Every structure is written in structure tokens, then in C-alpha cells.
Amino acid sequence: MTDPTTADVLVVGSGIAGCSAALAAAREGADVLVVTKAERPDGASTDWAQGGIATTRGDPESFTEDILAASADTADADAVDVLVENAPAAVSDVLVDTLGVEFDTSGAGYDFAREAGHSTSRILHVDASTGEHLLRPFLHYLDERDGIRIREDTAALDLITHEGRVHGALLDSEPGGEPAFAGATVLATGGIGACYRRSTNPPGATGDGLAMAALAGADVADMEYVQFHPTAYAGREAQSEGTGSDGTFLVSEAVRGEGAHLRNGDGERFMPDYHEDAELAPRDVVARAVDAERTETGEVVLDVSPLDFAGEFPDLAEKCEERGVDWTDGIPVAPCEHFLCGGIDVDDRGRTSLDRLFAVGECARTGVHGANRLASTSLLEGLVWGLRAGEAAVGNEIIESEPPELLDSDPDLPERFADEKFTRLRRVMEEQVGIRRTPDGLRRASAVLRRLKGEVDAYVRTRTARDLYELRNASVTALLVARAAAENEESVGCHYLEPPDATAPVDD
Ligand SMILES: Cc1cc2nc3c(=O)[nH]c(=O)nc-3n(C[C@H](O)[C@H](O)[C@H](O)COP(=O)(O)OP(=O)(O)OC[C@H]3O[C@@H](n4cnc5c(N)ncnc54)[C@H](O)[C@@H]3O)c2cc1C
Incomplete structure (x- = not known):
């Protein structure tokens, strides 16, 4: 060293x-x-x-x-x-x-x-x-x-x-x-x-x-x-697993601020039915409305025809074009995880x-x-x-105490280990600790995540690869979110509870 x-x-x-x-x-x-x-x-x-x-x-x-x-x-x-x-x-x-x-x-x-x-x-x-x-x-x-x-x-x-x-x-x-x-x-x-x-x-x-x-x-x-943004691009690429790098991109709230409307699969503008501020209602309200309309009518698009979209949002127009989205027909959108x-x-x-x-x-x-x-x-x-x-933070003495001991990176790491665990973790979080939650689902999710964390811990103790630490960190974080959600019985803000039988069971 x-x-x-x-x-x-x-x-x-x-x-x-x-x-x-x-x-x-x-x-x-x-x-x-x-x-x-x-x-x-x-x-x-x-x-x-x-x-x-x-x-x-x-x-x-x-x-x-x-x-x-x-x-x-x-x-x-x-x-x-x-x-x-x-x-x-x-x-x-x-x-x-x-x-x-x-x-x-x-x-x-x-x-x-x-x-x-x-x-x-x-x-x-x-x-x-x-x-x-x-x-x-x-x-x-x-x-x-x-x-x-x-x-x-x-x-x-x-x-x-x-x-x-x-x-x-x-x-x-x-x-x-x-x-x-x-x-x-x-x-x-x-x-x-x-x-x-x-x-x-x-x-x-x-x-x-x-x-x-x-x-x-x-x-x-x-x-x-956990805040879900109501208007992330929901095109073909965005359906794949993973995070923002997969083609998902945010269609800024500023676009609605400038007058864009949300329309469901039947072409109807629905936000005025959900909130007096319509498209400018608080984020959690808009996100749940978009989610509900997508479930009921198949899709939701952001209709940007009321504004000069390319003139006012040239970078977003470019992102649409890069993905082959003709924004003049509306931009397909869906809620997705955004902020803790x-x-x-x-x-x-x-x-x-x-x-x-x-x-x-x-x-x-x-x-x-x-x-x-x-x-x-x-x-x-x-x-x-x-x-x-x-x-x-300034003004404290530097003390060189004993750091935790780590083993060298293992060159024979099974590459798919982290991928498989991450896929499971994300599925549970999306399905049970997402935009709509039930007390039962949260309890089951906590149990699944606790087991998953145990499997990951056993691995991380013997390896130092960054992706395994990221997996450990994600499993600790996911468990903290699921547990806190399970313990909070009040639907408020981003934490929205539905009746217990509203979602499918978690299959581990
Ligand atoms: C697409 C998008 C649009 C947004 N638009 C807005 C907006 O318009 N206005 C607004 O106010 N907010 C917006 N937000 C939210 C806002 O951008 C973020 O909440 C804010 O930038 C977070 O800043 P941060 O410095 O805490 O974290 P980040 O900017 O995410 O930086 C975190 C840093 O930590 C590093 N890091 C992480 N783990 C480790 C580690 N183990 N070791 C070393 N380094 C590590 C990362 O590499 C990164 O450099 C948006 C977010 C997104 C994703």
C-alpha cells in the first residue's frame, strides 16, 4: 500500500x-x-x-x-x-x-x-x-x-x-x-x-x-x-432495462410551463379533470394521472403544438429527432424515477x-x-x-486511523452476478416500491430485498470490484426505501398507498 x-x-x-x-x-x-x-x-x-x-x-x-x-x-x-x-x-x-x-x-x-x-x-x-x-x-x-x-x-x-x-x-x-x-x-x-x-x-x-x-x-x-417525474420520454428504447442512458430522457416541466398539454390515447386532454392547476399541478399528482391514463388508454403524449417547441426548446427537439420521434404528433411520455x-x-x-x-x-x-x-x-x-x-467542514485535525481491510479484486468475478441481482432489485422496486404502493407489496418487497442484500453481502466481503460495491450500496438503499415506505401508513406527497390487492404479488 x-x-x-x-x-x-x-x-x-x-x-x-x-x-x-x-x-x-x-x-x-x-x-x-x-x-x-x-x-x-x-x-x-x-x-x-x-x-x-x-x-x-x-x-x-x-x-x-x-x-x-x-x-x-x-x-x-x-x-x-x-x-x-x-x-x-x-x-x-x-x-x-x-x-x-x-x-x-x-x-x-x-x-x-x-x-x-x-x-x-x-x-x-x-x-x-x-x-x-x-x-x-x-x-x-x-x-x-x-x-x-x-x-x-x-x-x-x-x-x-x-x-x-x-x-x-x-x-x-x-x-x-x-x-x-x-x-x-x-x-x-x-x-x-x-x-x-x-x-x-x-x-x-x-x-x-x-x-x-x-x-x-x-x-x-x-x-x-421517491419522486417520479411525470414526463420522461416513453418511446421504444425507453422500455429497456436500466437508467437514463438507455434512451429515456426528461421532457422538462418547463415545456408544460410554456403551455404544452397532456393527452391520453383517445386524444383527450385529461389534466383539468385531475387538478385545478391542470398540467401545472404538483408533480406527484401529474405523475399518477399520467400513469392512470396510460393504463386506461394505452398511451399519453405531450402535445407541444401550443408552443414554438423547436424555437423555445431546441435541445429537446434535437433529442426527439435523434430518437426518430416526430414531436409534431406529440411526445410519448411516462412517469419514471427522478429524485430522492x-x-x-x-x-x-x-x-x-x-x-x-x-x-x-x-x-x-x-x-x-x-x-x-x-x-x-x-x-x-x-x-x-x-x-x-x-x-x-474546515478546521478539523486529520487523523490516520486504521482503514477497513479489503481483499484484492478477484479477476475471476462472475460478470453476470451483479447484472442478475440488479435486475431483480430493480424489478421489485419498480413493481412494489414505485409510483403506487400497497402495504402488502411493501412488506413483501422488504423481505425480498433483505434476502437479496444478504446474498450480495456475502459476495462483497470477499471482493473489491466497484460494481459489487455499487450493488451493495443499491441493495442497502433499496431496503431503506422499502422499509421506510412499509412503516409509513399515511399516503402523502410521493408516497402513495393503494388498497392492498391493487398490485400483483412479488415473485422472487
Ligand atoms: C435529467 C434530469 C433533469 C433535472 N432537471 C433539474 C432541473 O432543471 N432543476 C433542478 O433543480 N434539478 C433538476 N434535476 C435534479 C438535480 O439535477 C439533481 O438533484 C442534482 O443535480 C443533484 O446534485 P448532486 O450534486 O447532489 O448530485 P449529482 O449531480 O448526481 O452528482 C453526484 C456525484 O457523485 C459521484 N459519485 C457517486 N457515488 C460516488 C462514489 N461512491 N465515489 C465517488 N463519487 C461518487 C457521481 O459520479 C457524481 O459526480 C434533474 C435531474 C435529472 C436527472
Whole structure:
């Protein structure tokens, strides 16, 4: 084993939350190491974000009210205040002044967009590919900045802990694992889309940070609140197994914000029958309506004829064309897994329940989203909490404690092991822990996932391959979601319970 790597602050993940934490820690004078599975330009949801980043504009109260209403009043009001109060300064300091992001303008000012659940236009965007216009300059800026090292294609496998304190993480850059010791560790590992058959997330969204933190004893919360986006492209390619890389792509909420209508297989516009805000109703309402209409009438399309689709959303028009979709006939859409509202439980500075462990972005549960997230608030949450946690993480001594012992990678791994287990895990999650749930289905799913986790654990203990750790992390995460869902008897936000006999039994 070579000399251990050290840093004042170790950041795991290079989406908006990890980059913001790294920037804030470096501004405080810390030596920062960012490790990330991603290889530019791909691998982070941030890069795929479309609609934009909401910010506080005009009356802050209305933003607070919209967030609380979207969450069915389950969001933590103090956390929402932190978001709303800090939004304008964070956006203008980091995104505009430091990175020089050129948000779309209209006349003399910004072209603020409106999306479902927002009572006014407050979303900054760059076309419908805002994420890449934020993240790529961010990474480039961090590359050039003193005090920050970024190691790509490097996964954290496990946390290094001693007496309830976190001293860093074990990386997969060497066969037996490479310890990286740090005064504080910030997890910014993103979402859990890879736990579902269909998701908008990149394939590496296996819940790594969540699982590592939970296995180390950190508190997690609100895990049952998995958000399904109502309008992911549902074409032929999207039916295959896997995540966003399979041809699924998101048709941003902004398209409905600009006037697109949802129509069922009979050509009827149905959303006004479900909610007074029709296509701009909260996400969970629209997602369930789309799901129900697809079941009843065979398909749902997004009718973009009320707007100048190619003019206003050139990147989405291009995505349709690449897949041979004639959008003038409507874009076939279906709900699919999109965002985890819960996660590693943190305070207003991203501190977890474990000493010297922080969590930010989608892997963290700040309380801002409660049971359901308002559109375009997660980039903002990653930015605001990333900055706050990065600052708070500075100033701890680096302690080189004993890292967990790992065996060398086994060259004779049965390649299909991870594939087979992942297929089973995703099927159970999609069928029983998806958009509609039943108490019986959730109990059975928990039992199946517990067995699956046991089989995976036995394997991972003797191997160090990244895909097996991802499988372990996905199985821990899936079980946390299923258990939390089984324990929550109240249908609220993204957690929707149907009568017990509404779904088919799980066959293991
Ligand atoms: C298609 C799409 C569109 C979206 N549109 C919007 C939008 O318009 N507005 C909005 O606010 N939100 C949007 N979202 C949600 C938002 O993009 C994400 O919630 C947010 O970007 C998450 O940021 P993050 O930094 O927490 O995680 P990510 O950006 O996903 O980054 C996670 C990072 O962690 C790394 N990582 C993971 N595990 C490990 C490990 N074990 N070791 C090392 N590195 C690891 C990954 O490689 C990646 O670099 C969208 C999401 C998707 C998928």
C-alpha cells in the first residue's frame, strides 16, 4: 500500500453539491480533495439538469409558500427559510460572478421561467440544458483553483471510521483500496435512480453515499419519498432495462410551463379533470394521472403544438429527432424515477449525526422537500447546502486511523452476478416500491430485498470490484426505501398507498 492520501476536506462526488462544498472549503483556506466516479462530461445528474435553478425573486414569502404547498406542508419550515434566504446571494456570487454563467435573458433582464407548483416565474435557465452550463464551468474553475485536487474515475467504497468519528474514505484506486484521510468528509454522491428499472438519472446513481453513511451508523430520514417525474420520454428504447442512458430522457416541466398539454390515447386532454392547476399541478399528482391514463388508454403524449417547441426548446427537439420521434404528433411520455427527497439526515450546515461527516445535495435530507419536491429547487439546495457545509467542514485535525481491510479484486468475478441481482432489485422496486404502493407489496418487497442484500453481502466481503460495491450500496438503499415506505401508513406527497390487492404479488 502506498502512502495514504490526506486532505483537510474530502469531498465525494462532483455534481453541484460537491463542487459547491469544495469551493467553500477552499475559500476558507482548506486543502481539498474531490474524488468522483464521474468522468467528464458525464456521470452527474447535475450535468443532465434541464429546466433550471429557482431563485428567490420579489416576495420571498411566495417562494416559501410554494415549497411548503408542493410538499403537502411536510417540509421543514426552518430549512426552507435557509434555502429561500440564501438563494439570491449564492446564485449571484457563485454562478454569475465566479463562474460567469450566462442565463437566458429577455429584454433587459433575465428570462425567468415558471414550472409546475410555482406561483410565479422565478427559474433561471440556459435553454433547456441548464445543468451542463453550470457544472462544466464549475469543474473547470475548480481545476484552476489553488487548494483543490479533483480525481475522476475514482469511487469511494467505504467510510473510514473510529469511535463514531469519520476519518475519510477508502477509494477504489488501488486493488486493496486506497485510504484517503481527511479532517472532514463531505458526501455529495447524488441520487438513487439505478435502484429502479426506469430513471432519469445517470447509471452510477446507486445510492453510494447513502449506503456508506447508513452502514457507518448515520441517521437517514424520509427515504420513502421517491419522486417520479411525470414526463420522461416513453418511446421504444425507453422500455429497456436500466437508467437514463438507455434512451429515456426528461421532457422538462418547463415545456408544460410554456403551455404544452397532456393527452391520453383517445386524444383527450385529461389534466383539468385531475387538478385545478391542470398540467401545472404538483408533480406527484401529474405523475399518477399520467400513469392512470396510460393504463386506461394505452398511451399519453405531450402535445407541444401550443408552443414554438423547436424555437423555445431546441435541445429537446434535437433529442426527439435523434430518437426518430416526430414531436409534431406529440411526445410519448411516462412517469419514471427522478429524485430522492429524503436521504442522510443533516442540519442546516450539512452536518450528519456522525462527527466530521457531512452530506449535501440529493443524497442528503435537509428537510427542504418533505414528502415532495418543488420543481427546480434541487440544484439550488445543492448549491446553498454545499457552500454551507464546505465552510463548516474546515478546521478539523486529520487523523490516520486504521482503514477497513479489503481483499484484492478477484479477476475471476462472475460478470453476470451483479447484472442478475440488479435486475431483480430493480424489478421489485419498480413493481412494489414505485409510483403506487400497497402495504402488502411493501412488506413483501422488504423481505425480498433483505434476502437479496444478504446474498450480495456475502459476495462483497470477499471482493473489491466497484460494481459489487455499487450493488451493495443499491441493495442497502433499496431496503431503506422499502422499509421506510412499509412503516409509513399515511399516503402523502410521493408516497402513495393503494388498497392492498391493487398490485400483483412479488415473485422472487
Ligand atoms: C435529467 C434530469 C433533469 C433535472 N432537471 C433539474 C432541473 O432543471 N432543476 C433542478 O433543480 N434539478 C433538476 N434535476 C435534479 C438535480 O439535477 C439533481 O438533484 C442534482 O443535480 C443533484 O446534485 P448532486 O450534486 O447532489 O448530485 P449529482 O449531480 O448526481 O452528482 C453526484 C456525484 O457523485 C459521484 N459519485 C457517486 N457515488 C460516488 C462514489 N461512491 N465515489 C465517488 N463519487 C461518487 C457521481 O459520479 C457524481 O459526480 C434533474 C435531474 C435529472 C436527472
